[in-house]
Amino acid sequence: MREQPWSDDAVRHGRILVLSDNPISRSIAAIASTAGRTVVVEPADDGGPGLDVQPGDAVVLCDHDAPDAPAALRAALASEASYVAMMASRGRAAGLLAELEEEGVDTARLHVPAGLDLGGKGPGEIALSVVAEVVAESYGRSGGPMRG
Template sequence: MTPREQPWVAEPEQTGRILVLSDNPIARAIAVIASAVGRTVLVESADDGGPGLEPQPGDAVVLCDHDAPDAPAVLRAALASEAVYVAMMASRRRAEGLVAELSAEGVDTGTLHVPAGHNLGGKAPGEIALSVVAEIVAESYGRPGGPMRG
């Protein structure tokens, strides 16, 4: 009898952590969904980036609060780090000022994902979190995301 081919692997590839600032319903949903796909998540509740938000090589950084007092510093540090994914929750309009500020300082914002996530159309925290985790997973495999059907 031929063994059945499974479309999954028992142990996913090792990946970096997902660092999320700050604690809100979207951040908590990211933690649940990302944990379900085998990712380690650190949600930093301090609005100033806290002591734990130090990206390591391979980490993903998601700023869930573009109004956090230290948002520019968090993004500056994340974009200068070896994080493989840096994103911010914000509408394009609301992010323009912050991106312009960082660009004026000479920060390369070309890899910043704003708004964070894939365009799934969801509005609820869990739906938004799903789109962000999907984008992180796609990025970690070098994929653009989108439908599997050809």
């Protein structure tokens, strides 16, 4: 009997909550859905009705210029989300991190910039790196190469 490299056992994972609607967030939804994850995209760039973060959810802020970005990050970091990330240049991230830290927000578990360093530049490639990081984190892995 040949051994299969995958498992048919159902594994429960939290949702991937994405703020706001843009080409990267739509690509995250497509890739993560294909990987069996439930994705919720909040299209309103002001946070809309709120992301309603549940324990184990992953939160990805895809628009660092969204009017409600600081509030969305504050709420996600205060929640039981298993992963909190933001798409941003290192410069933009530094300013927002400084603002949050001045307020006393613990940003130690914030992944910024979001995703693994795959080198991709297009929305689909960036989304792939983010989904890969979410999956790696959900299994307690680093996301490095599998070869020994």
